[in-house]
Amino acid sequence: MWHTKAINEVEENFRTNVSNGLNEKEVEERKNHFGENKLADKKKESIFIKFVKQFNDFMIIILIIASIISALVAKMDGSGDYVDSVIIIAIVVLNAIMGVVQEAKAEKSLEALKEISAPTAKVRRNGKILTIKAEEVVPGDIVLLESGNYVPADIRLIKTSNLKVEEASLTGETVPVLKDENVILDKDVPIGDMINMVFSSCIVVNGHGEGVVTETGMNTKVGKIANMIIEDEAPETPIQKKLAEVGKTLGIACLVICALIFVIGLFKKIAPVEMFMTSVGLAVAAIPEGLPAIVTIVLSIGVTKMARKNSIIRKLPAVETLGGASVICSDKTGTLTQNKMQVVQMYSIGAKEDKILELATMCTDVNVEAKGNKLIGIGEPTEVAIVNAALERNINKLELYKLKNRVNDIPFDSTRKMMTTVHKDSSEYISITKGAPDVLLKKCTKYFDGNTEVILSSNIIERIEQNNNKMAEKALRVIAVAYKKVTNSANIKEEDLVFVGLIGMIDPPREGVKEAVAVCRKAGIKTVMITGDHISTAKAIAKDLGILRKYDLAITGLELKNIPQNILEKDIMKYSVFARVSPEDKVRIVKAYQSTGAVVAMTGDGVNDSPALKNANIGIAMGKNGTDVAKNAADMVLADDNFVTIVEAVKQGRSIYDNIRKAIHFLISTNIGEIVTIFMGLVLGLKSPLLAIQLLWINLVTDSLPAIALGLEPVDKDIMNKKPRDSKKGLFADGLWSRIFIEGTMIGMLTLLAFSLGNNLYGVEVGRTMAFVALGMLELVHCFNIKSEESIFKARNI
Amino acid sequence: MQVTVVIIPQIADIFKLVPLNKIQWLYTIIISFIPLIIMEIQKKINEIKFGKVVYKQEYQ
Numbered sequence: 001m002w003h004t005k006a007i008n009e010v011e012e013n014f015r016t017n018v019s020n021g022l023n024e025k026e027v028e029e030r031k032n033h034f035g036e037n038k039l040a041d042k043k044k045e046s047i048f049i050k051f052v053k054q055f056n057d058f059m060i061i062i063l064i065i066a067s068i069i070s071a072l073v074a075k076m077d078g079s080g081d082y083v084d085s086v087i088i089i090a091i092v093v094l095n096a097i098m099g100v101v102q103e104a105k106a107e108k109s110l111e112a113l114k115e116i117s118a119p120t121a122k123v124r125r126n127g128k129i130l131t132i133k134a135e136e137v138v139p140g141d142i143v144l145l146e147s148g149n150y151v152p153a154d155i156r157l158i159k160t161s162n163l164k165v166e167e168a169s170l171t172g173e174t175v176p177v178l179k180d181e182n183v184i185l186d187k188d189v190p191i192g193d194m195i196n197m198v199f200s201s202c203i204v205v206n207g208h209g210e211g212v213v214t215e216t217g218m219n220t221k222v223g224k225i226a227n228m229i230i231e232d233e234a235p236e237t238p239i240q241k242k243l244a245e246v247g248k249t250l251g252i253a254c255l256v257i258c259a260l261i262f263v264i265g266l267f268k269k270i271a272p273v274e275m276f277m278t279s280v281g282l283a284v285a286a287i288p289e290g291l292p293a294i295v296t297i298v299l300s301i302g303v304t305k306m307a308r309k310n311s312i313i314r315k316l317p318a319v320e321t322l323g324g325a326s327v328i329c330s331d332k333t334g335t336l337t338q339n340k341m342q343v344v345q346m347y348s349i350g351a352k353e354d355k356i357l358e359l360a361t362m363c364t365d366v367n368v369e370a371k372g373n374k375l376i377g378i379g380e381p382t383e384v385a386i387v388n389a390a391l392e393r394n395i396n397k398l399e400l401y402k403l404k405n406r407v408n409d410i411p412f413d414s415t416r417k418m419m420t421t422v423h424k425d426s427s428e429y430i431s432i433t434k435g436a437p438d439v440l441l442k443k444c445t446k447y448f449d450g451n452t453e454v455i456l457s458s459n460i461i462e463r464i465e466q467n468n469n470k471m472a473e474k475a476l477r478v479i480a481v482a483y484k485k486v487t488n489s490a491n492i493k494e495e496d497l498v499f500v501g502l503i504g505m506i507d508p509p510r511e512g513v514k515e516a517v518a519v520c521r522k523a524g525i526k527t528v529m530i531t532g533d534h535i536s537t538a539k540a541i542a543k544d545l546g547i548l549r550k551y552d553l554a555i556t557g558l559e560l561k562n563i564p565q566n567i568l569e570k571d572i573m574k575y576s577v578f579a580r581v582s583p584e585d586k587v588r589i590v591k592a593y594q595s596t597g598a599v600v601a602m603t604g605d606g607v608n609d610s611p612a613l614k615n616a617n618i619g620i621a622m623g624k625n626g627t628d629v630a631k632n633a634a635d636m637v638l639a640d641d642n643f644v645t646i647v648e649a650v651k652q653g654r655s656i657y658d659n660i661r662k663a664i665h666f667l668i669s670t671n672i673g674e675i676v677t678i679f680m681g682l683v684l685g686l687k688s689p690l691l692a693i694q695l696l697w698i699n700l701v702t703d704s705l706p707a708i709a710l711g712l713e714p715v716d717k718d719i720m721n722k723k724p725r726d727s728k729k730g731l732f733a734d735g736l737w738s739r740i741f742i743e744g745t746m747i748g749m750l751t752l753l754a755f756s757l758g759n760n761l762y763g764v765e766v767g768r769t770m771a772f773v774a775l776g777m778l779e780l781v782h783c784f785n786i787k788s789e790e791s792i793f794k795a796r797n798i
Numbered sequence: 799m800q801v802t803v804v805i806i807p808q809i810a811d812i813f814k815l816v817p818l819n820k821i822q823w824l825y826t827i828i829i830s831f832i833p834l835i836i837m838e839i840q841k842k843i844n845e846i847k848f849g850k851v852v853y854k855q856e857y858q
Binding site: 083087691693694697698702743746747750753754757758762765766768769770772773774775776777778780781782784785789790791792793 | 800801803804810812813814815816817818822823825826827829830831832833834836837838841842
């Protein structure tokens with residue numbers, strides 16, 4: 001109904017003020033009254049329900065039945081021996097407690113991760129613009145919307161500037177709607193036509209605007225729909241899916257073997273109850289029901305570790321994919337470089353560097369502010385670089401303005417490629433011009449040699465141009481500085497200027513990026529630079545970082561457009577730098593790399609980057625400078641926008657995959673060991689080498705802990721010296737199945753050897769005790785063997 | 799954990815285990831460490847044969 005009201009009515013109704021917003025007290029009151037601005041989560045299960053659910057497992061039910069049968073037999077034969085029965089129940093309960101604890105731990109890790117990647121909103125409160133968590137927005141808040149934002153609540157617009165919003169999540173319509181705050185609509189207008197409103201979860205794709213929050217949380221339009229669709233389950237990763245399949249197959253195979261063992265036992269005239277208990281124990285021992293749980297624990301703890309290192313995983317399957325990344329396509333500015341221009345070189349014909357900086361710093365629109373006890377410039381990056389370079393030499397723009405007050409200016413425009421400021425200098429005026437050297441030099445007739453103004457000859461112009469070119473070749477952004485003295489501050493003309501010097505700036509590489517690129521190369525990962533910047537700048541930085549090497553090529557977006565996709569796919573591995581590319585080109589680049597079988601990680605920050613992020617095997621959004629849309633489309637968010645963090649995440653991804661593989665290797669091979677022990681014992685006509693409760697203890701208690709330990713192993717020191725995993729190869733590739741069977745059989749046969757030795761020399765009880773101890777120790781030794789690919793006496797992790 | 803179950807008599811009774819003497823422990827320990835020797839030999843052979851160890855092959 002807010003779409004039928006005028007702006008002032010909405011303002012009155014919500015007792016808010018469009019220019020200052022709400023104050024702290026009002027926010028607090030409304031928070032208490034309306035609650036948090038979030039959709040209701042799926043109802044959380046209590047610890048008790050979680051505990052009860054642990055018993056909802058086929059094998060556990062069999063165990064409970066076995067316990068009941070054991071108790072009934074004890075009662076019927078009058079022995080009163082309920083020990084087996086009690087032990088089985090105790091082990092089942094212990095297993096359930098461990099399950100609840102592990103699940104809670106995994107859940108907590110994922111919750112914490114959700115918290116980190118929670119969306120934010122820009123609001124005006126107490127006259128100040130603040131960025132807050134979207135869930136803290138309250139009705140009456142003034143929200144500022146920008147391109148790339150998610151709308152945090154239902155909002156009546158009060159100001160728009162070409163504001164276009166995509167409302168597909170509500171209306172199904174993907175064409176963005178142009179909004180207008182001044183329209184007052186009829187009551188019955190459908191949502192898609194409410195152009196003076198924006199709704200929670202819709203996306204701002206263009207322009208900007210402001211509005212008053214009218215509804216939050218479950219009262220929003222999307223909240224009302226969400227009532228029907230609340231789903232909060234994390235998606236299963238490929239490993240989890242694969243393990244569920246493997247578990248099922250192994251489970252059925254084990255049940256068949258157990259039934260076979262039971263029948264063989266009956267033929268061998270072993271008491272049916274004893275045989276039944278042994279078969280049940282073996283079934284529980286053999287079925288790797290703990291596998292999916294261990295993978296979940298390893299993944300959830302792994303992503304928490306990664307979050308601490310600034311890589312926030314949004315989609316769990318990304319962890320596995322990360323480990324297999326073979327191409328990383330990275331944005332240049334802000335990810336490979338610092339996004340902070342720095343003055344690195346100056347050139348003049350006699351004028352001192354301080355003089356160049358003094359004039360240049362005056363000819364800027366930068367604000368100088370104190371940060372701690374240091375002065376810093378705030379404004380456009382190129383101008384900030386000049387002002388900061390001047391401040392480092394104690395040339396303070398504010399002090400200079402006190403002496404030479406700025407009285408007029410001609411702002412920069414992209415056609416003139418120059419800007420001019422005019423300053424009062426005692427009795428006369430000085431106009432200072434800075435701009436592109438090629439343009440500015442044409443406006444100069446003299447140069448300053450440090451003492452006097454000298455006529456600019458063609459020789460000198462050539463010298464200046466040569467130095468300008470040298471700086472440009474080094475990918476420096478070059479600004480020329482000139483001045484002239486004038487008698488009048490009005491009608492300034494940018495001509496007859498006196499050339500003073502050139503200032504060369506660069507956005508330097510981020511610390512550690514060069515080393516990270518080298519690590520990638522060793523790890524068989526190709527690093528690709530993608531930038532909207534000029535090709536010369538891109539090439540120079542790429543060369544410096546080791547991305548563009550001897551036989552690598554660089555290409556512009558324009559050239560890319562002329563290459564057919566099939567040719568691009570053929571030659572794609574030759575390219576390492578893509579300059580002047582649009583977000584649309586990124587999709588082509590991703591697809592071309594993928595056509596070679598590569599697993600591609602792609603960074604992005606803008607709304608238009610979303611298709612590329614979704615198409616990449618791992619979409620990586622920038623946490624600091626990325627839009628909400630990009631973050632939502634990505635699999636991973638970089639909290640510090642740093643390339644080094646991507647490489648660290650790949651390292652962690654590889655380690656997590658390897659560790660999961662080790663845990664699986666351990667669990668299945670030890671289960672096979674247990675089957676072989678019992679099965680071969682029966683086949684060889686021996687007494688049962690292990691009793692049901694002994695098997696249960698080994699499987700439910702002693703198996704899972706080493707498996708978890710293997711899953712949480714620290715990163716192997718050689719992990720980045722290996723080539724990426726072949727994405728086509730499965731979890732059990734490279735002979736893992738045969739290793740599992742061979743090693744499992746070895747464990748089983750050695751346990752049987754221990755039993756036979758004890759049984760023959762000292763009797764069956766000693767034999768079983770020796771088999772019990774040997775099996776436990778064999779599993780421990782096996783765990784150490786799996787832990788490292790190197791000799792356990794050499795292995796060292798980092 | 800496994801050893802604890804054996805050496806604490808009350809728990810051992812529950813699991814129908816008996817105390818082992820030194821010789822029996824020695825037999826058990828020797829048998830338990832056989833895989834260590836076999837795996838170490840296999841790792842060495844792999845290192846000589848491939849220059850790298852088993853897992854690393856998949857990344858070549």
